[in-house]
Amino acid sequence: MSRCTAPRQGHRSASARANCPACGSRFSSYRSYSTTSYSSAGSNGGGGGSNSSGPSRSRPRWSPSGSTVLYTPNEIRSLTPIRETVETRAAQQPDLRDVFLCHAWDDRQGPAKELHDLLEAAGVKVWFSEKDLGLGVPMMRAIDKGLANSRIGLVLVTPALLNRLPKEGVADKELSALLAGNQLVPIVHNTTYEELRNVSPLLASRSGLDTGEDNMAIVASKIAELATL
DSSP, rough: OOOOOOOHHOOOSSHHHHTTTTTHHHHHHHHHHHHHHHHHHTTTTTTTSSSSSOOOOOTTTTOOTTTOOOOOOHHHHHHHHHHHHHHHHHOOOTSSSSEEEEEGGGGGGHHHHHHOOOOHHHHHHHEEHHHHTTOOOOHHHHHHHHHHHHEEEEEOHHHHHHHHHHHTTTHHHHHHHHTTTTOEEEESSSSSSSHHHHHHHHHHHOOOOOOOOSSSHHHHHHHHHHHEE
16 A cells, blocks of 8 residues: 655645655546536636526527527527517618617716727617717607617616616606517616616516626627627
8 A cells, every 4th residue: 555755745735745656646536626627617607707607508599600609598588579679670770770878977988888889899880879969868868869760779777877767757658668669678787687676677677688697798799699680
Protein backbone atom coordinates (compact mmCIF):
# COMPACT_ATOMS: atom_id res chain seq x y z
CA MET A 1 0.00 0.00 0.00
CA SER A 2 1.36 3.44 -0.98
CA ARG A 3 2.35 5.77 1.85
CA CYS A 4 1.34 9.44 2.00
CA THR A 5 4.23 11.91 1.69
CA ALA A 6 2.46 14.72 3.57
CA PRO A 7 4.35 14.15 6.90
CA ARG A 8 7.70 14.65 5.11
CA GLN A 9 6.97 16.89 2.10
CA GLY A 10 3.61 18.49 2.83
CA HIS A 11 0.70 19.07 0.45
CA ARG A 12 0.84 22.84 0.26
CA SER A 13 0.43 22.93 -3.51
CA ALA A 14 -1.70 21.10 -6.06
CA SER A 15 1.38 19.63 -7.69
CA ALA A 16 2.69 18.25 -4.39
CA ARG A 17 -0.61 16.55 -3.70
CA ALA A 18 -0.77 15.22 -7.26
CA ASN A 19 2.72 13.70 -6.92
CA CYS A 20 1.88 11.92 -3.68
CA PRO A 21 1.63 8.16 -4.38
CA ALA A 22 -1.22 7.81 -1.87
CA CYS A 23 -3.27 10.94 -2.61
CA GLY A 24 -2.43 11.65 -6.22
CA SER A 25 -5.03 9.29 -7.72
CA ARG A 26 -7.78 10.72 -5.50
CA PHE A 27 -6.75 14.27 -6.43
CA SER A 28 -6.84 13.42 -10.15
CA SER A 29 -10.32 11.99 -9.82
CA TYR A 30 -11.51 15.08 -7.91
CA ARG A 31 -9.91 17.46 -10.45
CA SER A 32 -11.52 15.60 -13.33
CA TYR A 33 -14.93 15.72 -11.65
CA SER A 34 -14.60 19.43 -10.78
CA THR A 35 -13.56 20.39 -14.32
CA THR A 36 -16.39 18.38 -15.85
CA SER A 37 -18.96 19.85 -13.47
CA TYR A 38 -17.75 23.42 -14.09
CA SER A 39 -17.67 22.97 -17.84
CA SER A 40 -21.18 21.55 -17.79
CA ALA A 41 -22.45 24.51 -15.77
CA GLY A 42 -20.67 26.95 -18.08
CA SER A 43 -22.18 25.34 -21.18
CA ASN A 44 -25.62 26.08 -19.75
CA GLY A 45 -24.83 29.80 -19.79
CA GLY A 46 -24.52 30.27 -16.04
CA GLY A 47 -23.59 33.76 -14.85
CA GLY A 48 -22.87 37.00 -16.65
CA GLY A 49 -26.48 37.94 -17.33
CA SER A 50 -26.85 35.86 -20.50
CA ASN A 51 -29.06 32.87 -21.29
CA SER A 52 -28.61 31.71 -17.71
CA SER A 53 -29.66 28.62 -15.85
CA GLY A 54 -33.32 28.04 -15.16
CA PRO A 55 -36.10 26.66 -17.34
CA SER A 56 -34.93 24.87 -20.45
CA ARG A 57 -34.59 27.29 -23.36
CA SER A 58 -35.32 26.96 -27.03
CA ARG A 59 -35.77 28.98 -30.19
CA PRO A 60 -39.21 30.30 -31.23
CA ARG A 61 -40.53 29.90 -34.76
CA TRP A 62 -39.49 33.44 -35.73
CA SER A 63 -35.80 33.02 -34.86
CA PRO A 64 -33.72 33.27 -38.03
CA SER A 65 -31.71 30.29 -39.17
CA GLY A 66 -28.41 30.06 -37.33
CA SER A 67 -29.51 32.16 -34.35
CA THR A 68 -27.90 31.23 -31.05
CA VAL A 69 -30.33 33.28 -28.93
CA LEU A 70 -32.48 31.09 -26.68
CA TYR A 71 -35.77 31.91 -24.96
CA THR A 72 -37.54 30.60 -21.89
CA PRO A 73 -40.96 28.94 -22.37
CA ASN A 74 -42.59 31.93 -20.67
CA GLU A 75 -40.88 34.37 -23.06
CA ILE A 76 -42.03 32.39 -26.09
CA ARG A 77 -45.56 32.22 -24.71
CA SER A 78 -45.77 35.97 -23.99
CA LEU A 79 -43.98 37.12 -27.15
CA THR A 80 -45.83 34.91 -29.65
CA PRO A 81 -48.91 37.19 -29.85
CA ILE A 82 -46.56 40.18 -30.20
CA ARG A 83 -44.90 38.49 -33.16
CA GLU A 84 -48.30 37.89 -34.74
CA THR A 85 -49.02 41.62 -34.40
CA VAL A 86 -45.68 42.40 -36.06
CA GLU A 87 -46.51 40.18 -39.01
CA THR A 88 -50.04 41.58 -39.38
CA ARG A 89 -49.03 45.24 -39.16
CA ALA A 90 -46.06 44.74 -41.48
CA ALA A 91 -48.39 43.30 -44.14
CA GLN A 92 -50.92 46.13 -43.71
CA GLN A 93 -48.51 49.05 -43.28
CA PRO A 94 -45.06 48.14 -44.62
CA ASP A 95 -43.61 51.63 -44.00
CA LEU A 96 -43.98 51.54 -40.22
CA ARG A 97 -40.90 51.51 -38.03
CA ASP A 98 -40.14 48.26 -36.27
CA VAL A 99 -40.52 49.45 -32.66
CA PHE A 100 -40.98 52.53 -30.56
CA LEU A 101 -39.16 52.88 -27.27
CA CYS A 102 -40.93 54.45 -24.29
CA HIS A 103 -38.75 55.36 -21.32
CA ALA A 104 -38.43 57.71 -18.38
CA TRP A 105 -36.84 61.08 -19.01
CA ASP A 106 -34.06 60.32 -16.51
CA ASP A 107 -33.05 57.25 -18.55
CA ARG A 108 -32.63 59.11 -21.85
CA GLN A 109 -28.82 59.16 -21.69
CA GLY A 110 -28.48 55.89 -19.77
CA PRO A 111 -30.23 52.54 -20.27
CA ALA A 112 -32.70 53.91 -22.84
CA LYS A 113 -29.91 55.15 -25.10
CA GLU A 114 -27.98 51.92 -24.56
CA LEU A 115 -30.98 49.85 -25.67
CA HIS A 116 -31.70 52.19 -28.58
CA ASP A 117 -28.11 51.97 -29.83
CA LEU A 118 -28.03 48.18 -29.53
CA LEU A 119 -31.31 47.87 -31.44
CA GLU A 120 -30.19 50.16 -34.24
CA ALA A 121 -26.89 48.29 -34.47
CA ALA A 122 -28.97 45.12 -34.96
CA GLY A 123 -30.83 46.74 -37.86
CA VAL A 124 -34.03 47.65 -35.96
CA LYS A 125 -35.80 50.87 -36.94
CA VAL A 126 -36.57 52.56 -33.62
CA TRP A 127 -38.97 55.39 -32.82
CA PHE A 128 -37.09 57.12 -30.00
CA SER A 129 -38.38 60.21 -28.23
CA GLU A 130 -34.91 61.71 -27.97
CA LYS A 131 -34.86 62.19 -31.73
CA ASP A 132 -38.54 61.89 -32.72
CA LEU A 133 -40.49 63.84 -30.11
CA GLY A 134 -40.30 67.27 -28.53
CA LEU A 135 -39.78 67.82 -24.84
CA GLY A 136 -42.68 68.02 -22.41
CA VAL A 137 -45.06 65.64 -24.21
CA PRO A 138 -46.98 63.42 -21.74
CA MET A 139 -46.04 59.75 -21.67
CA MET A 140 -49.38 58.43 -22.93
CA ARG A 141 -49.33 60.84 -25.85
CA ALA A 142 -45.83 59.63 -26.67
CA ILE A 143 -47.03 56.02 -26.50
CA ASP A 144 -50.00 56.77 -28.76
CA LYS A 145 -47.86 58.59 -31.31
CA GLY A 146 -45.09 56.00 -31.17
CA LEU A 147 -47.45 53.06 -31.61
CA ALA A 148 -49.22 54.78 -34.48
CA ASN A 149 -45.92 54.93 -36.34
CA SER A 150 -44.42 51.60 -35.25
CA ARG A 151 -45.36 47.94 -35.36
CA ILE A 152 -44.96 47.38 -31.63
CA GLY A 153 -43.90 49.29 -28.53
CA LEU A 154 -41.29 48.72 -25.86
CA VAL A 155 -41.61 50.14 -22.35
CA LEU A 156 -38.28 50.25 -20.53
CA VAL A 157 -39.28 49.72 -16.90
CA THR A 158 -36.65 51.17 -14.56
CA PRO A 159 -36.78 52.69 -11.06
CA ALA A 160 -37.06 56.10 -12.77
CA LEU A 161 -40.10 54.95 -14.75
CA LEU A 162 -41.73 53.49 -11.64
CA ASN A 163 -41.37 56.89 -9.98
CA ARG A 164 -42.87 58.61 -13.00
CA LEU A 165 -45.84 56.38 -13.74
CA PRO A 166 -48.08 57.52 -10.87
CA LYS A 167 -47.38 61.18 -11.70
CA GLU A 168 -48.36 60.64 -15.33
CA GLY A 169 -51.83 59.47 -14.32
CA VAL A 170 -51.83 56.67 -16.89
CA ALA A 171 -55.48 55.69 -17.45
CA ASP A 172 -56.24 52.03 -16.93
CA LYS A 173 -58.45 51.91 -20.01
CA GLU A 174 -55.69 53.32 -22.25
CA LEU A 175 -53.10 50.91 -20.94
CA SER A 176 -55.58 48.05 -21.17
CA ALA A 177 -56.23 48.85 -24.83
CA LEU A 178 -52.51 48.83 -25.62
CA LEU A 179 -52.01 45.48 -23.89
CA ALA A 180 -55.11 43.93 -25.44
CA GLY A 181 -53.79 44.87 -28.87
CA ASN A 182 -50.63 42.83 -28.25
CA GLN A 183 -48.50 45.84 -29.10
CA LEU A 184 -46.56 46.40 -25.89
CA VAL A 185 -43.48 44.60 -24.51
CA PRO A 186 -42.25 45.58 -21.03
CA ILE A 187 -38.49 45.36 -20.52
CA VAL A 188 -37.59 45.34 -16.82
CA HIS A 189 -34.17 46.80 -16.00
CA ASN A 190 -32.66 47.27 -12.52
CA THR A 191 -36.02 46.51 -10.92
CA THR A 192 -38.50 43.62 -10.82
CA TYR A 193 -41.94 42.72 -12.10
CA GLU A 194 -43.07 42.65 -8.48
CA GLU A 195 -42.10 46.31 -8.09
CA LEU A 196 -43.86 47.11 -11.36
CA ARG A 197 -46.98 45.27 -10.15
CA ASN A 198 -47.13 47.58 -7.14
CA VAL A 199 -47.30 50.60 -9.45
CA SER A 200 -49.08 49.30 -12.55
CA PRO A 201 -50.75 45.90 -12.21
CA LEU A 202 -51.97 46.11 -15.81
CA LEU A 203 -48.53 46.64 -17.29
CA ALA A 204 -47.07 43.94 -15.03
CA SER A 205 -49.73 41.51 -16.22
CA ARG A 206 -47.94 41.30 -19.57
CA SER A 207 -44.63 39.57 -19.01
CA GLY A 208 -41.85 40.56 -21.38
CA LEU A 209 -38.07 40.59 -21.01
CA ASP A 210 -35.83 41.14 -18.02
CA THR A 211 -32.19 42.30 -18.01
CA GLY A 212 -31.82 40.47 -14.70
CA GLU A 213 -32.08 37.23 -16.69
CA ASP A 214 -30.31 38.30 -19.90
CA ASN A 215 -27.97 41.22 -20.36
CA MET A 216 -29.04 44.24 -22.42
CA ALA A 217 -27.29 43.02 -25.56
CA ILE A 218 -29.20 39.72 -25.53
CA VAL A 219 -32.48 41.51 -24.80
CA ALA A 220 -31.79 43.72 -27.84
CA SER A 221 -31.11 40.62 -29.93
CA LYS A 222 -34.44 39.13 -28.88
CA ILE A 223 -36.28 42.33 -29.77
CA ALA A 224 -34.50 42.43 -33.13
CA GLU A 225 -35.63 38.87 -33.90
CA LEU A 226 -39.13 39.62 -32.69
CA ALA A 227 -39.71 42.90 -34.51
CA THR A 228 -38.00 42.44 -37.89
CA LEU A 229 -39.03 40.28 -40.84
